[in-house]
Amino acid sequence: MKRTIENIEYKQNSLDLALFAKALGHPTRIEILKYLDNQSCCFTGDLVDVFPIAQSTISQHLKELKNAGLIQGELKPPKIRYCINKENWEKARLLFDEFLQ
Amino acid sequence: MKRTIENIEYKQNSLDLALFAKALGHPTRIEILKYLDNQSCCFTGDLVDVFPIAQSTISQHLKELKNAGLIQGELKPPKIRYCINKENWEKARLLFDEFLQ
DNA sequence: ATTTCTAATCGCAAATATACGATTAGTATT
DNA sequence: AATACTAATCGTATATTTGCGATTAGAAAT
Incomplete structure (x- = not known):
């Protein structure tokens, strides 16, 4: 059998965690989230x-x-x-927390 | 002044966090780390x-x-x-923990 | 209906990431 | 020196991401 990525079956937790991590994988997005968290909310224009x-x-x-x-x-x-x-922030928190111990 | 990415100055914490997150942003890498953590250590061949x-x-x-x-x-x-x-795992844990509260 | 304003989307270019097979490098052991 | 073994790197193809300016879409207000 050919060894190819198509055969991989990921655990759902791994997929979820990777998805969150990927979204956090850019400094601009990190700082957007920090800003958002500080202001609790914001408009696109604020960020611009x-x-x-x-x-x-x-x-x-x-x-x-x-x-x-x-x-x-x-x-x-x-x-x-x-x-x-x-809700999802909490989900991410739990996933990262569990993953990183 | 032209509005361009070259002018951005990221906070060091954001850069570090984004770097860790990016590395975690693929399900295969998540599962490799899970495996590594279970076995405490492993060889490339084990993963293959x-x-x-x-x-x-x-x-x-x-x-x-x-x-x-x-x-x-x-x-x-x-x-x-x-x-x-x-050491860095702990650093990542702290960064994510602080970031996600 | 027209105007005004914000934010999303389009279209494009350049850079990165992902996967593979093939080859090379590095380290014992013979 | 030659062999055997593991894992890294090379070369390539394809897909995704990132950035921009320009345009479009959507909702109020006029």
Whole structure:
């Protein structure tokens, strides 16, 4: 049998943990989350003011954090307010905590 | 002034955390670390037996984990014994713990 | 309906990551 | 010196990520 990645079956915990870790694997996203945590919530525009990065790039990072479930967006027209997703944050905390002992 | 990534200055903690997180951002590497932790140490060959992945690919993952400082290799000719780098592991634990509260 | 504003998405280019097989390097042992 | 064994590295192909500017979408307010 050919030795190929297609045969791997990962444990669900490993997949979840890797997904969270991947989302945390960029310094900009770490600092976005730190900022978010400090302010409890914020708008995309706030981040554009704080970070010397293009608006589209920030939007992309937010999308990744959202996809990983670490943040959530709430419509506050004409803006969107982003907050930390506490439920998944807690899930991540538990996973990392258990993994790192 | 042009809004470009070159102007970003990251906090050292964010860089460290992102580096660890990036290394953890792949399920194979998570499971390698889990295995390593269970056995306390292991050889590359053990992993090749356990995971249905090419030897070169495993070696690559080990290299990344080593670069991130999460593991360390010890010459045990003709093999190399890999162990978790407890010092950096602890550092990562503290960083994640503080970050995730 | 039109305007205004914010944030997402598109399109592109460049850099990284992931996987593989093949080869090389390094270290005993013979 | 030659052999045997393990693990790293090379070379390559493909996929994903990261960044940007430009455009589009969505929701209020006029």
